[in-house]
Amino acid sequence: MASGIQSNTSEQHLANQVFRWRYMLPQFWLLWLWFFLLWSVTRLPYPAIRAVGRGIGVALFYLIKSRRRIALRNLELCFPEKSEAERFRIARDSFAGAGLTLFESGLVWWPRFGSPGKFIRVENGGLLEDLAGKPVLFFGHHNTCVEMVFAYMATLRPFHVLFRVNNNPLWEYMATCSRKQYGVTLVPRKQVPEFLSHLRAGQAGLLAADQDLGRKRSVFVPFFGVNTATVTSVHDFAVATGASVVFAEAFREGQKGYVLRLTQLQNYPTGDAVADTAMMNQMIERAVREHPDQYLWMHNRFKTRPDGEPSLYKK
Numbered sequence: 001m002a003s004g005i006q007s008n009t010s011e012q013h014l015a016n017q018v019f020r021w022r023y024m025l026p027q028f029w030l031l032w033l034w035f036f037l038l039w040s041v042t043r044l045p046y047p048a049i050r051a052v053g054r055g056i057g058v059a060l061f062y063l064i065k066s067r068r069r070i071a072l073r074n075l076e077l078c079f080p081e082k083s084e085a086e087r088f089r090i091a092r093d094s095f096a097g098a099g100l101t102l103f104e105s106g107l108v109w110w111p112r113f114g115s116p117g118k119f120i121r122v123e124n125g126g127l128l129e130d131l132a133g134k135p136v137l138f139f140g141h142h143n144t145c146v147e148m149v150f151a152y153m154a155t156l157r158p159f160h161v162l163f164r165v166n167n168n169p170l171w172e173y174m175a176t177c178s179r180k181q182y183g184v185t186l187v188p189r190k191q192v193p194e195f196l197s198h199l200r201a202g203q204a205g206l207l208a209a210d211q212d213l214g215r216k217r218s219v220f221v222p223f224f225g226v227n228t229a230t231v232t233s234v235h236d237f238a239v240a241t242g243a244s245v246v247f248a249e250a251f252r253e254g255q256k257g258y259v260l261r262l263t264q265l266q267n268y269p270t271g272d273a274v275a276d277t278a279m280m281n282q283m284i285e286r287a288v289r290e291h292p293d294q295y296l297w298m299h300n301r302f303k304t305r306p307d308g309e310p311s312l313y314k315k
Contacts, residue, residue, distance in 0.1 A: 043112065116148050122260045144296060145252050145294065151182045154179075154183035160185045163188065215304060218232065221278040228281065234277070235269045239271075247263040248260065249261040
């Protein structure tokens with residue numbers, strides 16, 4: 001039964017890579033309007049794109065109270081030493097960055113300024129040469145500029161990424177086709193065997209391992225001092241394939257551009273899934289502490305609690 005579900009998911013994803021005339025039906029018109037607005041804004045000079053994106057993000061910060069509340073609660077848990085005003089500013093700037101991400105996605109989908117590489121500085125890029133032709137498992141975290149930076153990383157080392165199939169086939173068609181031009185291949189999240197087969201063949205894969213996906217295949221390890229349900233996928237996939245594991249950080253460098261920082265984990269995996277996952281969280285935490293205003297704080301990162309513990313998001 002499970003394999004049948006996976007097969008259907010994969011077939012659905014493949015089908016959504018082909019343009020369908022039904023995408024012109026009225027049910028898709030609002031999305032087409034959004035694509036047109038996105039494309040139009042990305043024709044503006046970059047300072048204007050930045051202003052529009054960040055402005056929309058700040059507006060959403062004040063309009064979407066539920067997400068604002070989650071972001072502020074996450075920051076309260078992670079940075080209790082900061083003042084309420086400081087945490088408010090970080091949350092607002094995080095939303096501003098998320099708004100800019102929407103239009104950076106447009107620049108990735110419809111390139112206007114040439115290769116994203118002209119805006120991106122790579123730290124420790126020699127790793128990509130050292131690991132050429134070898135299986136590599138990249139893992140990252142949900143920063144607000146991953147679309148731009150990881151698109152460029154794929155031009156240096158093409159990779160497969162596990163993702164959740166979007167319920168809207170037109171959105172998935174656009175996202176899949178636009179990312180493919182850089183060397184990004186999307187693999188439905190239920191198709192883990194396919195993802196692992198690519199790694200075993202000496203290719204590269206990318207995971208984002210900092211979302212709460214429930215108890216299944218998760219362990220509780222510290223993240224900012226909070227016991228946090230964290231998937232063990234990075235450890236598990238490295239054990240299963242023998243892939244080298246590389247932490248890929250993406251962050252904005254003021255208004256000068258972006259940075260892709262690569263760090264290879266040494267003596268990893270250790271064979272201890274809990275210890276390895278805790279190490280991964282420590283690396284992500286260090287990166288978030290360096291640029292707290294660029295992290296997506298609006299996710300329910302601490303939703304799943306150990307047995308007997310109350311919710312950390314009680315209203």
